[in-house]
Amino acid sequence: MKILVAEDDSNLGLLLTTFLTAKGYEVKLTTSGTDALESYRNSPTDFQFILLDVMMPQKDGFAVAKEIRLIDKKTPILFLTAKSMEADRLKGFELGADDYLTKPFLMEELLARIHAILRRTNPVEPSAEISLGEFDYNISLGTLKRTHQTQKLTTKENALLSLLVKNQNEVVDRQGALRAIWGDDSYFNGRSMDVYIAKLRKILGEDPSIKIINVHGIGFKLMIK
Amino acid sequence: MKILVAEDDSNLGLLLTTFLTAKGYEVKLTTSGTDALESYRNSPTDFQFILLDVMMPQKDGFAVAKEIRLIDKKTPILFLTAKSMEADRLKGFELGADDYLTKPFLMEELLARIHAILRRTNPVEPSAEISLGEFDYNISLGTLKRTHQTQKLTTKENALLSLLVKNQNEVVDRQGALRAIWGDDSYFNGRSMDVYIAKLRKILGEDPSIKIINVHGIGFKLMIK
DNA sequence: GATGTTGTTAACGTTTGGTTAACGTAATTT
DNA sequence: AAATTACGTTAACCAAACGTTAACAACATC
Structure with a gap:
């Protein structure tokens, strides 16, 4: 654009x-x-x-x-x-x-x-798509497009990925992300977010240039080579 | 206008x-x-x-x-x-x-x-008939015409279908539709709308290019290939 | 009153997505 | 090195959401 x-x-x-x-x-x-x-x-x-x-x-x-x-x-x-x-x-x-x-x-x-x-x-493409490695990521629609496939993300997946994408190459604070997406940073919400990080790693793993990196004790960082 | x-x-x-x-x-x-x-x-x-x-x-x-x-x-x-x-x-x-x-x-x-x-x-003036896949849909009359057949829709069927058609390819919010057509978004009105969605799916199913898609937890979307 | 139409609700089921458990590895602290 | 904390991964569990069919209720028409 x-x-x-x-x-x-x-x-x-x-x-x-x-x-x-x-x-x-x-x-x-x-x-x-x-x-x-x-x-x-x-x-x-x-x-x-x-x-x-x-x-x-x-x-x-x-x-x-x-x-x-x-x-x-x-x-x-x-x-x-x-x-x-x-x-x-x-x-x-x-x-x-x-x-x-x-x-x-x-x-x-x-x-x-x-x-x-x-x-x-542009009513056909109301929202800008973000280029994310080999994917085209649409935050509003919660979709990840790649070649001939479109993956629909769940609400939590989308919330977490959009946060990581908006702060690409920067560490997203773990507690902050929990409070923003889950409402509070309790132990089980933390485990839940770990589950979702794993889900996103699995989805994005199709493109090896995309990595979600853990910075121990601080948070996560989305990196693209 | x-x-x-x-x-x-x-x-x-x-x-x-x-x-x-x-x-x-x-x-x-x-x-x-x-x-x-x-x-x-x-x-x-x-x-x-x-x-x-x-x-x-x-x-x-x-x-x-x-x-x-x-x-x-x-x-x-x-x-x-x-x-x-x-x-x-x-x-x-x-x-x-x-x-x-x-x-x-x-x-x-x-x-x-x-x-x-x-x-x-490009505002759409209400027109006599809207093309809906293989059907010709008349909102005012509440009729669906196809080849040599005309199906008359009930009031609720027509209200719901017109809302979906107006927002073709867009998600219509479930709670919003309930409040607009049924007056409030209570549990049983929700079940009633599900029944009507099923009715519309049955009626429109004669044309396989028309789909009413559920977006889980959000609402419904009418799509035509 | 009988019949037809429409909308509501019941009943039984499937699908979905989020939460939590369980077992483990990695990193940090003691 | 051992203990503790943080995080990775997979799957079980659960409730909400929704799909479908049919019974029932309310109303209109003949």
């Missing part, structure tokens, strides 16, 4: 890139409307989402959107702007924008709005 | 109704979350857009959205609220909202946002 970002404020551009990359998106950052349009034109089918700052020198976000919409009516466009003028907002929507977010905004809200737009844009 | 509006401020409710009606929409105005949910449940296939005020007595907009999303993952939901708290905004999106607009807002912006969302969601 690749996002084209046009933002002339380098701090915000960097922040956006870092944040969205951490959330699993590939980001192409451009710092002017001209560059954005050029990037788009170089590979128009590459981008699944476009984030446009309105106030940019030379070619502003509106001009870019107008140009893009001439040849692409589908790729979602979300405008970012410091200006809160109502006429501008309406203009953005008229140009075919999907949303319009006023600075300053919470990064989490931006992400929520991106998700909402993608949810209705 | 019918919009369900829930707004307890009668001035704003009237304004919304007048404005949207003038823009060509049919509006069902409700003044409480409870009434909104009841209106929705009475004819779930009627509405193509839902406008929910967040702050309403008894059942707030969030609670309404939560209940609706159990049995309808697609119909667009836009929240209106006087509160601009960020946590609330994120909560709205997590519940499956498509947009979130803070009062006071320009009516024209509301309309633009509705259009932007509808542009993406």
